Amino acid sequence: MRPPPDLYGRPRADRLFSALAPVVAGYQRLSELSSRRQPDVRPVDRDLTLVVRSVVAEADGVVSLWLTDPTGNLLPRWRPGSHLDVTLPSGTRRQYSLCGDPADPTVYRIAVRLVGSGSAEMHAGTAGSTLTVRGPRNAFPFVDRGPYLFIAGGIGITPILPMVRMCARRGVDWRLVYTGRTRESMPFLDELSALPTTDRVRVVPDDGVPDIAELLADAPSGASLYCCGPTPMIDAVRREWTGPLHFERFSPPPVVGGKPFELQLGAEGPVVPVAADESALEALRRARPGAAYSCRQGFCGTCRVRVIDGEVEHHGGAVADGSMLVCVSRAAGDRLVLDV
Numbered sequence: 444m445r446p447p448p449d450l451y452g453r454p455r456a457d458r459l460f461s462a463l464a465p466v467v468a469g470y471q472r473l474s475e476l477s478s479r480r481q482p483d484v485r486p487v488d489r490d491l492t493l494v495v496r497s498v499v500a501e502a503d504g505v506v507s508l509w510l511t512d513p514t515g516n517l518l519p520r521w522r523p524g525s526h527l528d529v530t531l532p533s534g535t536r537r538q539y540s541l542c543g544d545p546a547d548p549t550v551y552r553i554a555v556r557l558v559g560s561g562s563a564e565m566h567a568g569t570a571g572s573t574l575t576v577r578g579p580r581n582a583f584p585f586v587d588r589g590p591y592l593f594i595a596g597g598i599g600i601t602p603i604l605p606m607v608r609m610c611a612r613r614g615v616d617w618r619l620v621y622t623g624r625t626r627e628s629m630p631f632l633d634e635l636s637a638l639p640t641t642d643r644v645r646v647v648p649d650d651g652v653p654d655i656a657e658l659l660a661d662a663p664s665g666a667s668l669y670c671c672g673p674t675p676m677i678d679a680v681r682r683e684w685t686g687p688l689h690f691e692r693f694s695p696p697p698v699v700g701g702k703p704f705e706l707q708l709g710a711e712g713p714v715v716p717v718a719a720d721e722s723a724l725e726a727l728r729r730a731r732p733g734a735a736y737s738c739r740q741g742f743c744g745t746c747r748v749r750v751i752d753g754e755v756e757h758h759g760g761a762v763a764d765g766s767m768l769v770c771v772s773r774a775a776g777d778r779l780v781l782d783v
Contacts, residue, residue: 490530491518493551495572497734500632501554505598506566507542508553510574517548522690523605524583527553530575531564536735536745539565540601540691541579542631543606547767551576554630556598582740583671583691585609590616590663594680596653596672597623602691603671611638618661622647622672662686686747692740698722704774708783710751723769723779731783734769741771753779 455605493510501507502696528541543552555714568574585606595603598620610617623629625648635644647653653676663669667687670680677690699721706726708715717726724746727734736746739758746769754775755767762768767779 490575490577492573492575493518495568495570495574496550498569503625503628504557505554505628505630507552507554507630508565508568508574509543510576511549511554513573518551519579520548521545521551521579522581523609525579525581525584526583526602527579528577529553529565530577531561533560533564535561537561537562537565540583542601542604545605551579554598554601569737583669583689584668586667586689587663588667591618592659592662592666592668593617593619594658594668594670594672594676595619595621597629598678599670599672599691600629600631601671602655606669607635607638611640611643616663616666618663618666619641619644620647620658620661622649622653622658622676623637623644623692624648655683659683663709687732690737701773704776705778706774707778707780710780714778714783717773718737722771723767723773727769727781727783734783736770739770741768744768746770749782751780751782755779 455613477673492513494513495508496511497506499509521541522545524540525545526538528537529539539555541551542554543550555562557563557566583602589610591606591610593603593607603619607617619635621629621632621635621644623646626632626646628649629646631739632646635646637643638644644723647658650685655676658680659668665686667689668680668684669678670688670690671692674692677692680690681688698720701721703719704714704717706717706723707713708727708730715726715730715731717723722739724734724736724739728736734746739746744762747766749766756773756775757767758771759768759775760770769781
């Protein structure tokens with residue numbers, strides 16, 4: 444049954460469609476323009492082979508690597524706090540924070556301090572070499588709600604730098620306290636000094652755990668605190684700060700309140716004791732030095748292993764049924780039998 448005609452003799456439904464036609468056409472035109480302004484980028488959840496465009500000395504013992512797509516394509520977008528999972532030439536996987544500009548999709552920048560064999564591989568990189576990376580992923584998300592206090596210790600400036608740059612660009616209230624052993628060991632001081640609001644940056648060279656009360660004294664009223672650096676500094680901040688706190692460690696957290704248990708390596712394999720203050724990963728690597736791991740904080744999934752028997756006390760990120768992250772998870776009982 445057709446609807447009754449309107450005053451002009453047209454069915455009301457036809458009049459409605461006629462009125463909506465310009466709106467639909469305008470929306471289609473806007474979508475076309477938008478698709479031209481937003482070039483396609485590659486999916487995030489995949490491995491990317493990138494070329495090292497340049498290696499730059501940023502401070503004593505610190506270099507930055509600038510990574511680009513070998514075909515010139517745009518890279519997956521990222522937000523401050525993101526990192527890349529980088530597969531080193533030896534096959535080891537490590538995480539490095541993105542410390543460039545999220546507004547530039549043509550290049551990724553990461554910075555590496557020389558503190559072990561993995562970082563030595565990165566320091567040996569040369570322009571024109573390639574690296575396989577996965578990401579970007581964000582385990583340290585930046586919430587766009589100020590005011591802010593940022594505390595960075597040493598190489599912990601890497602995830603903080605893009606956050607500070609975004610704050611300066613948007614004109615929000617923020618402060619940065621940047622600590623390190625010496626000014627010569629602290630990367631990106633030149634970039635911080637070039638910000639239009641350098642009076643908000645305080646550089647504190649200090650060999651050891653700095654005075655936390657002094658660091659927190661710069662906090663704007665009602666600030667959220669973002670902290671990245673050595674574990675002792677983060678632990679001290681957590682004890683003193685009572686407001687919103689976001690932090691990222693560059694080393695595994697200490698095991699607190701753990702109890703001893705055993706790992707059996709295979710259904711008929713050897714039994715390895717796990718002390719109350721060590722991780723299952725540490726115990727596993729005593730018997731199997733080649734056991735894979737990366738972040739040691741429960742989010743990358745590199746150390747995941749299948750559990751044949753026993754109940755797991757899960758920590759860290761989500762895992763598939765029947766497996767555990769040995770870097771942070773423990774036994775709920777006396778023994779776990781692992782498929783290793």
